[in-house]
Amino acid sequence: LTTSEVAGGPAPACVLGIDLGTTSVKTALLVRGKQGQVVAESCSRETQAHTSSLEAGPQGMEQNVQKIIKALNECLAALPQQQLQRVSHIGISGQMHGIVFWKKDKGCKWTECDTGSTFEPEEVSHLITWQDGRCSPTFLSSLPLPQSHISLATGFGCATVYWYLKKSPDFLKSYDAAGTIHDYVVAMLCDLKKPLMSVQNAASWGYFNCRSKSWNTDILKKSGFPVHLLPEVGDPGSIAGKTICAWHGIPKGTKVGIALGDFQCSVYFCLTERTDAVLNISTSAQLTVSMPLGFQPPETPDPSSAVTYFPYFNGDYLAVAASLNGGNVLATFVDMVAQWTEELGLQVEKSAIYTKIIEAALAHNNSKLSIHPTIFGERHVPGQLASVTNIAVSDLTLGHVTRAVCHGIVENLCSMLPVQHLMEMGVRRILGSGSALARNEVLRQEVARIFPFPVVYGKDVDAAVGAAMVMFHRK
Ligand SMILES: Nc1ncnc2c1ncn2[C@@H]1O[C@H](COP(=O)(O)OP(=O)(O)O)[C@@H](O)[C@H]1O
Numbered sequence: 001l002t003t004s005e006v007a008g009g010p011a012p013a014c015v016l017g018i019d020l021g022t023t024s025v026k027t028a029l030l031v032r033g034k035q036g037q038v039v040a041e042s043c044s045r046e047t048q049a050h051t052s053s054l055e056a057g058p059q060g061m062e063q064n065v066q067k068i069i070k071a072l073n074e075c076l077a078a079l080p081q082q083q084l085q086r087v088s089h090i091g092i093s094g095q096m097h098g099i100v101f102w103k104k105d106k107g108c109k110w111t112e113c114d115t116g117s118t119f120e121p122e123e124v125s126h127l128i129t130w131q132d133g134r135c136s137p138t139f140l141s142s143l144p145l146p147q148s149h150i151s152l153a154t155g156f157g158c159a160t161v162y163w164y165l166k167k168s169p170d171f172l173k174s175y176d177a178a179g180t181i182h183d184y185v186v187a188m189l190c191d192l193k194k195p196l197m198s199v200q201n202a203a204s205w206g207y208f209n210c211r212s213k214s215w216n217t218d219i220l221k222k223s224g225f226p227v228h229l230l231p232e233v234g235d236p237g238s239i240a241g242k243t244i245c246a247w248h249g250i251p252k253g254t255k256v257g258i259a260l261g262d263f264q265c266s267v268y269f270c271l272t273e274r275t276d277a278v279l280n281i282s283t284s285a286q287l288t289v290s291m292p293l294g295f296q297p298p299e300t301p302d303p304s305s306a307v308t309y310f311p312y313f314n315g316d317y318l319a320v321a322a323s324l325n326g327g328n329v330l331a332t333f334v335d336m337v338a339q340w341t342e343e344l345g346l347q348v349e350k351s352a353i354y355t356k357i358i359e360a361a362l363a364h365n366n367s368k369l370s371i372h373p374t375i376f377g378e379r380h381v382p383g384q385l386a387s388v389t390n391i392a393v394s395d396l397t398l399g400h401v402t403r404a405v406c407h408g409i410v411e412n413l414c415s416m417l418p419v420q421h422l423m424e425m426g427v428r429r430i431l432g433s434g435s436a437l438a439r440n441e442v443l444r445q446e447v448a449r450i451f452p453f454p455v456v457y458g459k460d461v462d463a464a465v466g467a468a469m470v471m472f473h474r475k
């Protein structure tokens with residue numbers, strides 16, 4: 001990691017990076033070393049935040065914000081106090097597209113805890129996440145056409161607001177602020193009266209024009225959209241504010257960066273050459289390459305395209321095959337095995353199942369079983385669900401099935417952004433990131449098998465480190 005000259009005040013001595021992911025919270029403390037920044041400490045905690053949706057039923061995918069903040073507090077409580085007291089900047093990333101609503105001035109309550117003071121969510125809704133499926137294709141087609149280069153999809157913040165507007169309008173009357181979960185944390189830490197959102201997160205909500213860096217306010221207003229809920233938008237890498245009080249020992253007045261997309265921060269952590277492609281497999285999965293400087297995406301997106309252009313930093317874009325099927329497919333498979341086992345009268349810990357299925361799959365290098373794993377559909381083909389073919393009686397062990405699931409996850413990503421296209425774009429190396437890759441040797445073997453490029457892996461707190469690096473590299 002190289003350190004660039006930091007202008008705008010003394011170079012940070014210690015930066016805290018946070019990633020509020022879909023499955024887990026990751027934190028990392030970066031300190032300035034002789035050769036650049038180094039990760040001095042890191043901590044991650046699963047949030048177990050999934051909760052039922054009162055309004056949307058089985059299609060809803062919501063998370064309990066109290067549990068996300070609890071996991072964040074546990075991570076901070078586990079980091080060394082003497083390092084936290086040296087933090088000068090905080091960089092925050094998180095799961096994009098999702099939306100949480102809160103009441104201004106009542107979004108949280110600050111309390112004393114063993115490691116100083118911390119905040120607890122107060123008048124806050126659930127987080128409706130990027131995996132939410134309440135907005136059907138028919139519902140989405142009933143909405144105004146956005147002026148954005150990214151096609152609207154279910155789970156995008158603006159689509160979710162429209163759903164409430166049409167199906168449960170009273171819900172919206174209880175709140176007067178909204179943002180992603182990481183925008184919420186920034187707003188609470190800095191006591192922002194109006195939430196602030198980066199271009200990265202605004203683009204992930206829909207109805208946002210990246211060229212003018214503005215919401216489609218006229219289009220939204222005409223259809224009765226509560227535009228007062230839309231956050232102010234700022235550039236990725238800018239400072240959103242300063243902490244209003246000490247937080248787990250982190251001094252009052254610490255600079256907090258505008259919240260960033262987890263995916264962009266994972267890429268920022270490892271992407272050093274334009275000939276690198278980044279493969280991130282966490283709850284979801286993304287395969288991406290950076291676009292040439294000055295690239296501007298077509299103003300009108302092709303909804304059938306598997307590749308989307310994500311705003312990155314400094315006006316750059318990433319070409320991304322963003323799959324809805326990543327580690328969440330393996331997690332669902334493990335849940336299924338756990339449920340079947342329970343139905344048979346046995347109890348097995350999910351962590352033990354992960355260990356067993358990976359062990360079993362390592363013993364079966366080749367499986368003719370073919371699994372197309374898209375149980376969550378894909379944004380460009382929402383109706384195309386998973387399928388299993390070529391089932392021979394010899395391929396029915398846990399090891400064969402796990403190998404075929406891992407192969408299918410990687411193969412599905414390659415079907416969205418083929419190896420041939422990567423070669424034509426000059427890719428010469430794959431950088432792997434995300435916990436699902438870091439914790440699963442079978443997945444890494446399938447990556448090595450499918451990609452004809454050398455593969456290099458980072459750590460499993462990539463986005464948190466990336467968010468901290470952005471603060472170190474501020475000009
Ligand atoms: N014990 C385990 N062994 C191997 N893989 C695991 C284990 N627990 C979770 N995973 C994988 O890690 C994924 C979550 O990765 P993580 O980086 O925590 O997600 P996110 O960044 O989206 O919060 C899960 O979807 C699952 O596939």
Ligand SMILES: O=C(CO)[C@@H](O)[C@H](O)[C@H](O)[C@H](O)COP(=O)(O)O
Binds near residue numbers: 096204262286324
């Ligand atoms: O779906 C897309 C992009 O459209 C993904 O980048 C998605 O936003 C991210 O995976 C989410 O932010 C969730 O990330 P993660 O929790 O899977 O790490």
